Amino acid sequence: GQQVMQIPQYQHVQEGEDFTTYCNSSTTLSNIQWYKQRPGGHPVFLIQLVKSGEVKKQKRLTFQFGEAKKNSSLHITATQTTDVGTYFCTYSGAGSYQLTFGKGTKLSVIP
Amino acid sequence: EAGVAQSPRYKIIEKRQSVAFWCNPISGHATLYWYQQILGQGPKLLIQFQNNGVVDDSQLPKDRFSAERLKGVDSTLKIQPAKLEDSAVYLCASSLGGFSTGLGQETQYFGPGTRLLVL
Numbered sequence: 001g002q003q004v005m006q007i008p009q010y011q012h013v014q015e016g017e018d019f020t021t022y023c024n025s026s027t028t029l030s031n032i033q034w035y036k037q038r039p040g041g042h043p044v045f046l047i048q049l050v051k052s053g054e055v056k057k058q059k060r061l062t063f064q065f066g067e068a069k070k071n072s073s074l075h076i077t078a079t080q081t082t083d084v085g086t087y088f089c090t091y092s093g094a095g096s097y098q099l100t101f102g103k104g105t106k107l108s109v110i111p
Numbered sequence: 112e113a114g115v116a117q118s119p120r121y122k123i124i125e126k127r128q129s130v131a132f133w134c135n136p137i138s139g140h141a142t143l144y145w146y147q148q149i150l151g152q153g154p155k156l157l158i159q160f161q162n163n164g165v166v167d168d169s170q171l172p173k174d175r176f177s178a179e180r181l182k183g184v185d186s187t188l189k190i191q192p193a194k195l196e197d198s199a200v201y202l203c204a205s206s207l208g209g210f211s212t213g214l215g216q217e218t219q220y221f222g223p224g225t226r227l228l229v230l
Contacts, residue, residue: 033216
């Protein structure tokens, strides 16, 4: 079956440092969505990537979809305390409509 | 625009009791999802409705869990009888149509969730 790994599971950074989380799949993905969940909150949609090699930016956040559509990354430049939370990649396999969440990367930002 | 509403926000029950959760999706959203999120894990899809029909319930433990969306709007999720391992946050989400196209998946909008503790 499809195996998708999200790494790292936890990341502690000093405020102002950069942060990157990776989502790696053993098979081709139709698309990738990234969600953020604040502590005690619910997942909130950030971005969707569909095309091979796609790169999208939202202010300090940069999202990439690999050329083979098997991996994706979320990079945050100069983290702030408001970036604290768990970042999930969600994905659909080719031809599937079901959305599956990865285990997430929990980001802590030390002021 | 009002978001996805869920109630109750918190529930504590003893094992073997029954419990029900309610969800009101965003107006006009045809697709409704119920997820279970165990502490420290990502949400796991339990069931997906398209209007009042079930699209996917492959991960719903049907011996104890049931869900309905009779009029294609509100939905209820029931657990009977509850087990200790059912302690989790139950998230409801909705989206406009729910099916994948060449443009990718639709955005899902999540409610605040119901935190269930089974003692």
